[in-house]
Amino acid sequence: MSTEPPIGSCLSGLLLLVAGLLFPDFAWAKSCTPPENTAAIKVNLVEGNLAYNTAEPLKMLTRRMRRNEDAGVKSIYSFGLTSVEWRSKADMQLAGMPVGAASYCWYVTEISMTIETHSTIFLAKEIARDSCIWREVMNHEQKHVKLNRILFGRLKDDLxxxxxxxxxxxxxxxxxxxAMAVFRPKIEKTIDTVLEKFSAAREKRHRAEIDTEAEYDRVDAACTETEWDAIYRRAGLK
Structure with missing residues (x-):
């Protein structure tokens, strides 16, 4: 049986827009042209501490990874899993510039967005700590963690x-x-679209660069068949 440490899963981003309505000193304007060329866009990435979970059995990790795949596949097991949960929150501020006795020119002054990530490496509990398989599977999962950091770090440049x-x-x-009802939907849609494309591209990169047949073969061959068999026996698979 071959080993296949899988890529991490991802939760959809959550967007919340909160409006702060700011009234500057009274000044008449001839048309609704914002006094500033562009809004200030701030995107902050907050990475939580990397967590480890070694309590789940091999069968459970395999079901977790393959819950959307053919349940009849029995020959491939997930010895490790890297999960990254992430969410986003964006706060938007509008400013109103008087352009008439009872009318204002509203424009976006700032959008401040925070993206929080929390990563967990799962290793099957049947793997003996500090064994050859422990080291090899951990090494594989750390590659996913490193690539996630790179990709999330670049996300703000796209947003x-x-x-x-x-x-x-x-x-x-x-x-x-x-005015908020006009700005909000199109900004929400833009953020959602970017995050959806990022999510799909992120998974594709993990599969193309890390979860390759060559990598699986390397992990499989790095440790003895005796050690692999011992894990299968502890997992009740032999």
Missing amino acids: KPKIAAVAEGGIETSDGDA
Whole structure:
């Protein structure tokens, strides 16, 4: 039987927009043209401490990884798993510039977004600590952790210009909530689209660069068949 330490799973990002309506000193304007060229877009990545879980049995890790695959496949088992849970929150501020007796030119001044990640490496409990298989599977999973850090670190560079592009312009109305109702959906949609594409591309990169047949063969061949057989026996698979 071959070993196949899988890639990490991902939770969909959660977006929350909160409006702060700011009224500057009274000044008349001839048209609804924001005084600033672009909104300030801030994206902050917060990485939680890497956690480890060695309490789950081999069969459970395999079911966790393959819950959407053919349950009849019995020959491939997941000895390790890297899971990254992540969520995002964005706060948006609008400013209102008077353009009439009862009308304002509303525009986005700032969007501050935080992306939080929490990663966990799972190793099957049947693997003896500090054994050859322990070291090899851990090494494999650490590759996933490293690649995740690189990819999430680059995410802000993709988000910032796309958010800035849909946050441009002004909305003339007496009601700040009405202006928010115009800006909010298109900014939410842009963020959701970027995160969805990122999620798909992230998984593709993990499969292409780490979860390769050559890597599985390397892990499989690194340790003795006696050690692999002992794990299968402890897991009740032999």
